[in-house]
Amino acid sequence: MSDARPRSEALFAEAKQRLVGGVNSPVRAFGAVGGTPVFIERARGPRLWDVDGNAYLDYVGSWGPMILGHAHPAVVRAAQRAVELGSSFGAPTAAEVTLAQLVREAFPTAERVRFTSSGTEACLTALRLARGVTGRPLIVKFAGCYHGHGDSLLVSAGSGALTTGRPNSAGVPAELARLTLVLPYNDPDALAAAFAKHGKKIAAVIVEPVVGNMGVVGPRPDFLDALERLPRRHGALLILDEVMTGFRLSWGGAQRLLALRADLTTFGKIIGGGFPVGGLGGPRRLMDQLAPLGPVYQAGTLSGNPVAMAAGAATLGLLKKDPPYKFLRDTTDHLVHGLRAVARRRRREVTVNAVESMFTVFFAKGPVTDLKSAQRANAKLYARFFHGLLRRGVYFPPSQFEAAFLSAAHTPADIEKTVAAADAAFRDL
Numbered sequence: 001m002s003d004a005r006p007r008s009e010a011l012f013a014e015a016k017q018r019l020v021g022g023v024n025s026p027v028r029a030f031g032a033v034g035g036t037p038v039f040i041e042r043a044r045g046p047r048l049w050d051v052d053g054n055a056y057l058d059y060v061g062s063w064g065p066m067i068l069g070h071a072h073p074a075v076v077r078a079a080q081r082a083v084e085l086g087s088s089f090g091a092p093t094a095a096e097v098t099l100a101q102l103v104r105e106a107f108p109t110a111e112r113v114r115f116t117s118s119g120t121e122a123c124l125t126a127l128r129l130a131r132g133v134t135g136r137p138l139i140v141k142f143a144g145c146y147h148g149h150g151d152s153l154l155v156s157a158g159s160g161a162l163t164t165g166r167p168n169s170a171g172v173p174a175e176l177a178r179l180t181l182v183l184p185y186n187d188p189d190a191l192a193a194a195f196a197k198h199g200k201k202i203a204a205v206i207v208e209p210v211v212g213n214m215g216v217v218g219p220r221p222d223f224l225d226a227l228e229r230l231p232r233r234h235g236a237l238l239i240l241d242e243v244m245t246g247f248r249l250s251w252g253g254a255q256r257l258l259a260l261r262a263d264l265t266t267f268g269k270i271i272g273g274g275f276p277v278g279g280l281g282g283p284r285r286l287m288d289q290l291a292p293l294g295p296v297y298q299a300g301t302l303s304g305n306p307v308a309m310a311a312g313a314a315t316l317g318l319l320k321k322d323p324p325y326k327f328l329r330d331t332t333d334h335l336v337h338g339l340r341a342v343a344r345r346r347r348r349e350v351t352v353n354a355v356e357s358m359f360t361v362f363f364a365k366g367p368v369t370d371l372k373s374a375q376r377a378n379a380k381l382y383a384r385f386f387h388g389l390l391r392r393g394v395y396f397p398p399s400q401f402e403a404a405f406l407s408a409a410h411t412p413a414d415i416e417k418t419v420a421a422a423d424a425a426f427r428d429l
C-alpha cells in the first residue's frame with residue numbers, strides 16, 4: 001500500500017502559490033476525485049514513481065502518447081541525439097520530412113502534413129482550413145468530444161471541461177459559440193436533421209471517431225455510415241480527430257480500423273513520442289490552401305521541433321517495425337475481462353467500454369453510448385475506486401470521464417496485479 005505522500009502534499013501546497021490551481025492542465029489537480037495530486041519524479045516502462053518513492057502501474061500514459069511505455073531506450077536515444085545537435089532552429093530539418101513520410105505511410109489521405117506543437121493547434125487549423133476552403137461558417141461537433149481548447153471547440157466539450165463541470169467555457173463569445181452546432185454522438189438522425197436544416201452553411205463535421213474524452217465510447221455502424229455520407233453529400237469536410245486514436249488503435253488509427261474516409265485528420269500525442277506535438281494531414285488540394293502556398297494562415301515558432309520530430313519518428317518507426325497492436329488488444333482484453341469479473345464478484349454495477357488499448361470503467365448500469373449515458377455514471381463511486389487503486393499502486397485516470405491506456409510495456413503479471421488491486425478496491429467501496 002502506498003498511502004504516504006508527504007512530499008507530494010508539500011509540493012502541491014507550494015505549487016498552488018505559484019501555478020493556477022497548482023497545475024498546468026486542469027485534470028491533473030484531482031478536482032474530480034479529491035485528494036492531493038501525485039507529483040511524479042520518473043517513469044520507466046509501465047511504471048511511474050512519485051516524489052515520495054511510491055511506484056504505480058500507469059494507465060494514463062501521459063494521456064495516450066506513451067504507447068511503447070515510458071522512457072523507451074530507442075526513443076530516449078533519438079531525443080538525446082537530436083537535442084545534442086541543437087533543440088530548435090526555426091528553420092526546416094530532415095526530421096520533419098521523415099516524420100511526415102511515416103504519417104503518410106500510415107494515413108494514405110495525408111498527402112501533405114503540417115506539424116504544430118499541440119493537438120489543440122492542429123484542430124484549430126483544421127477548422128480554419130475547412131472554413132477557408134468551403135467559405136462556410138458553421139462547424140458540427142458532438143457533445144462530449146474534446147478537440148482541444150480552441151474557442152469554437154469548447155462548446156459541450158469533453159475531458160477536463162467535463163471534469164470541472166463546465167463543458168461551455170466562460171470567455172467564448174456567444175456569437176462564436178453559435179457557429180458550432182452540437183449534436184449527440186452516435187445519433188445519425190440528428191446529423192441528418194442538422195444537414196437538412198443548415199447543409200449549405202456547414203464547413204465541417206469534426207469528430208473523435210472513437211471517443212476517449214467522455215470516457216471511451218465507440219461509434220455505432222449507422223453513425224459511421226452517416227459520417228461517411230452526409231458531410232460529403234452537402235459539400236462539407238469530415239475532420240477525423242485522431243489526436244488520441246492515431247497510431248493508438250492501429251498503425252492507421254481509427255480510420256483504418258473502421259474503414260472511414262477522412263477529408264482532414266488531426267494528430268498529436270503518439271506522433272511526438274512524449275514531446276509537445278500536433279499535426280494536420282489531408283489531400284494536397286486542401287492542404288495547399290495553407291500558408292505559405294494558400295490564403296489560410298497558420299504558423300508556429302516551435303512547430304516541427306527537431307527533438308519532438310526525432311522522438312516521434314523513433315516511436316512510429318518501432319510501431320511500424322514491430323507492431324504491438326495485437327499484443328495490446330489481447331492484454332487489454334485480459335484486463336477488461338478481469339475487471340468485469342471482480343466487479344461482478346463484489347456486486348458492483350459497472351460498464352467497461354474498451355476499444356483496442358483504450359478503456360473506461362463506468363460506474364453505470366447499461367450501455368454507455370453517448371454523453372447522456374456517460375453522465376449517468378456515478379462519479380463519486382469512481383473517485384473512491386480511483387483512490388482504492390492508487391493506494392494499491394495503480395494509477396488510473398483521475399476522472400470518470402477520461403480514457404485509460406495500456407502500453408506495450410504492460411505485462412500479463414502487471415495485469416494480474418491490477419485486477420487484484422481492483423478486486424480489493426471494489427470490495428472496499
Ligand code: PMP
Pocket residue numbers: 063117118119120121123146147148149159208212213241242243244268269277278
Ligand atoms: N483532440 C483530442 C481527441 C484529444 O484527446 C486532445 C487532448 N487530449 C486534443 C485534441 C488536444 O490536444 P492537446 O492537449 O495536445 O492540445
